[in-house]
């Protein structure tokens with residue numbers, strides 16, 4: 001039997017994710033034949049090409065002409081018209097430049113990749129390429145993290161509707177995946193859905209494969225799909241499964257192997273298969289990247305992910321719901337230090353990989369220390385980056401050992417600098433301890449990334465500004481930071497005990513049958529728009545000290561490119577580059593487009609009306625459906641062409 005393990009879009013294109021290599025290794029160690037497929041990198045390798053984007057711009061021009069000739073435009077027409085116009089006016093230059101931009105990202109000499117002006121231009125070009133795709137497939141919005149349509153994932157029927165060929169930018173890639181499945185005689189295909197942006201594309205892929213093959217078993221697993229399915233009763237779970245024969249929830253090694261064995265015995269498994277939540281890691285093989293197209297990723301050299309541990313040893317933070325668990329985080333487990341060192345050595349030799357990203361919830365400092373000492377003793381020429389809690393055990397002596405043992409960067413969960421909020425969050429660490437950990441790591445030469453957020457329930461303006469001030473005061477020790485906006489997750493302590501956090505009500509909108517959106521109201525006064533604007537402005541002005549980019553580029557936390565920049569240019573690189581003002585060096589050309597409308601006014605009106613519709617649906621009606629949306633949209637006046 002050949003088993004295909006497929007990683008669908010839309011995700012980071014700079015390196016492979018861990019799920020496929022982990023399952024591949026496990027199945028191969030049990031003598032199964034595995035065909036690993038990264039449909040994400042294959043899709044973007046096809047889409048971000050000159051011919052593909054030129055064809056898309058031609059299709060955009062045709063759609064635009066058809067709309068421009070209409071006697072009047074309704075709200076949905078206006079939304080589309082604006083997208084098409086902007087693509088033609090602002091993105092005409094992209095096809096000619098896209099392949100050069102991708103080649104900068106793959107520049108193995110490093111000469112262009114580490115040149116800030118060239119890098120900045122490549123980022124802008126690739127992001128502009130994504131905008132062309134979104135414009136053609138409007139109302140889809142797509143980037144390397146998000147795949148959103150207005151009614152995304154509302155219901156099984158909406159998932160099916162959004163999977164239609166003409167709505168799916170990945171369709172050509174899916175056809176090539178199907179060809180490989182046929183050529184390789186695959187009888188079991190597993191689709192790994194780790195992140196929310198992969199859910200709809202994963203379902204679309206399964207639907208397409210189902211339409212091509214009636215005789216292969218299609219299964220799904222991974223954190224994003226697990227967290228959806230475990231909130232539903234059995235009947236709903238089966239409805240959600242749609243084109244999949246089975247879904248494996250929680251950790252997948254054992255159940256995937258059992259599934260393959262049972263298919264080999266001629267059995268016909270169906271429905272939900274429960275995986276493990278605490279599989280010991282001692283016997284797990286090293287992730288196996290053989291068969292993945294490592295030369296296709298948008299990176300000058302491989303930075304491979306590895307998993308020294310799973311779960312979180314602390315597991316108490318009240319906002320947290322990560323990974324393969326129904327609440328909070330999974331139980332903490334580790335691999336043996338000797339195994340870790342041997343695996344890293346093998347992977348480094350096999351793939352010429354000098355930098356590893358340890359993909360895990362929170363690495364125990366004592367284990368990291370033992371690993372660092374072992375790496376130093378074996379004289380391994382590798383670096384590693386990971387996530388940690390800013391614990392008191394991160395003393396200057398320990399940090400010096402970590403540095404000598406290959407530690408390159410640490411993303412620290414700071415969350416907030418307000419002592420009251422840290423207590424409410426159940427962080428278990430004081431701001432003084434955090435400052436000591438940050439300084440010890442940075443002084444040892446390890447890049448420190450500070451992960452914070454604002455708008456946690458009950459947070460005051462003063463609390464939020466204290467966090468920003470914490471970053472500002474310690475900025476010479478902080479290589480990068482993020483201060484995002486709190487989002488409520490199912491399965492977090494806050495969602496399970498809302499009254500302890502000043503939350504008066506949690507609701508989902510009617511029509512959201514899958515249950516992906518979670519909304520809440522707080523007791524007492526909500527934060528005003530003026531207050532939130534003050535916080536956002538303070539974050540913006542603080543951001544100017546760093547050369548920041550969106551995920552997954554250099555200057556966003558814990559990404560392949562960021563790791564490579566730290567290694568090449570040192571832990572201060574993003575502050576130094578900000579001082580040089582690289583962001584202002586590339587302006588993009590505009591193309592003049594004929595229009596019968598006042599485009600600026602149309603854009604303003606359409607976006608205002610769109611915001612009003614969603615505000616009404618979510619907060620007044622608390623119900624969402626295409627019909628309700630259309631009814632509200634129909635109340636806005638049609639726009640007529642301007643009289644010349």
Ligand code: SF4
Pocket residue numbers: 312313314315316317320321322329361362389413
């Ligand atoms: S936020 Fe981090 S430290 Fe806190 S429970 Fe979650 S994984 Fe553990």
